[in-house]
Amino acid sequence: MTEKTAKWIFWGGTSVSLLLFLALTVDTHRQFAALTHADKLSDQVVSGKRAFEKHNCNDCHTVLGFGAYYAPDLTRAYTRLGEASIQRRLESPEIAFVDSYRKMPHQKLSEQEVKDIVAYLAWISQIENQDWPPQHSEKRWKRSTARMLAAARVSPGAAVIEQEQCLACHNLGATGGNQAIRFEWIAKRRDSRWIADFLEDPEKHAPGCGMPAYPHLSLAQRESVGEFIAALSAPSGR
Ligand code: HEC
Numbered sequence: 001m002t003e004k005t006a007k008w009i010f011w012g013g014t015s016v017s018l019l020l021f022l023a024l025t026v027d028t029h030r031q032f033a034a035l036t037h038a039d040k041l042s043d044q045v046v047s048g049k050r051a052f053e054k055h056n057c058n059d060c061h062t063v064l065g066f067g068a069y070y071a072p073d074l075t076r077a078y079t080r081l082g083e084a085s086i087q088r089r090l091e092s093p094e095i096a097f098v099d100s101y102r103k104m105p106h107q108k109l110s111e112q113e114v115k116d117i118v119a120y121l122a123w124i125s126q127i128e129n130q131d132w133p134p135q136h137s138e139k140r141w142k143r144s145t146a147r148m149l150a151a152a153r154v155s156p157g158a159a160v161i162e163q164e165q166c167l168a169c170h171n172l173g174a175t176g177g178n179q180a181i182r183f184e185w186i187a188k189r190r191d192s193r194w195i196a197d198f199l200e201d202p203e204k205h206a207p208g209c210g211m212p213a214y215p216h217l218s219l220a221q222r223e224s225v226g227e228f229i230a231a232l233s234a235p236s237g238r
C-alpha cells in the first residue's frame with residue numbers, strides 16, 4: 001500500500017463515519033418529542049425533576065444511565081414499584097429499607113415534592129428507550145415469569161397467591177395491581193425464609209407499610225409462597 005492509499009482510506013473512512021454519526025444524531029433529535037412523550041411533560045413532572053436535582057438524588061442513583069452507581073437505577077422504578085411503594089420509600093426510607101445493608105437517607109421531602117417526584121419517575125418510565133436498562137425490562141420479567149409459571153403450574157405457593165389475591169396490590173408478569181412492589185423485584189432482594197416470616201406479621205418488619213398480615217396461613221403455606229416468590233428468576237443486576 002502506498003502512503004497515498006493509506007491517507008485515502010483514513011480520510012475516506014473518517015468522513016463517512018462522521019457523516020453517518022451526524023445523520024443519526026440529527027435523526028434521533030428529530031424523534032425526541034415522540035420518544036419521550038413530550039406532550040405529557042406537565043408542570044408537575046418538571047417540578048419533580050427540579051426536586052430530584054435539588055435533593056441530589058443523582059449522587060446515589062442513576063436515571064437513564066446518568067448519576068452515581070451506589071443505588072438502583074430509577075429509569076423503570078415506577079413500573080417495578082408502583083406509585084404507593086415509591087411514595088413510601090421517599091416518605092420513610094428508614095422504614096422501607098429497615099433491613100437493607102445499603103442505606104437511603106431521609107430526604108425530608110415535602111408532601112408536594114414526593115408527589116412531583118413520583119410524577120417525574122412515572123414520566124421517565126414511559127420514555128421509549130429500546131427497553132433500557134435491560135435488567136429492569138418488563139418484557140424480560142414477563143418472559144421469565146411465564147417460564148416459571150409453566151414449570152410450576154401446580155406450585156402450592158402460586159395457589160396460595162391466587163387464593164389470597166395478593167395480585168390485587170402486587171404485580172407479577174403481566175398481571176396485578178400497582179399498589180405495591182412487583183413480585184419479581186422482591187425476588188431480587190429477599191429469600192424464602194424472610195418472605196415466610198414477613199407474611200405472618202408485616203408490621204414487625206416494616207411498621208406502617210400497609211401490607212395486610214396473613215397469620216391464618218400455615219407455616220408450610222407461607223414457606224411455599226416464600227419459595228415461589230424467591231425463585232422468580234428476575235434478571236440479575238442492580
Ligand atoms: C445517599 C444515597 C442516596 C440518596 C441521596 C438517595 N437515595 Fe434513593 N436509595 C438509596 C439506596 C441505597 C437505595 C436502595 C436501598 C435498598 O433497596 O437496599 C435507594 C432506593 C430508592 C428507591 C427504590 C428503588 C428500587 O427500585 O427499589 C427509590 C424510588 C429512591 N431511592 C428514590 C430516591 C429519590 C427520589 C432521591 C432524592 C430525593 C433519593 N432516592 C436519594 C440511596 C440514596
Ligand code: HEC
Pocket residue numbers: 084085086088089096160161164165166167168169170179180181186189190195198199209210211212214225
Ligand atoms: C392490600 C394490598 C396488599 C395485598 C393484598 C398484599 N400485599 Fe404485600 N405488600 C403490600 C404493601 C403496601 C407492601 C409494602 C410495599 C413496599 O415495599 O413499598 C407489601 C410488601 C410485601 C412484601 C415485602 C416486600 C419487600 O421486599 O419489602 C412481600 C414479600 C409481600 N408484600 C408479599 C405479599 C403476598 C405473598 C401477598 C398475598 C398473600 C400480599 N403481599 C398481599 C400490599 C399488599
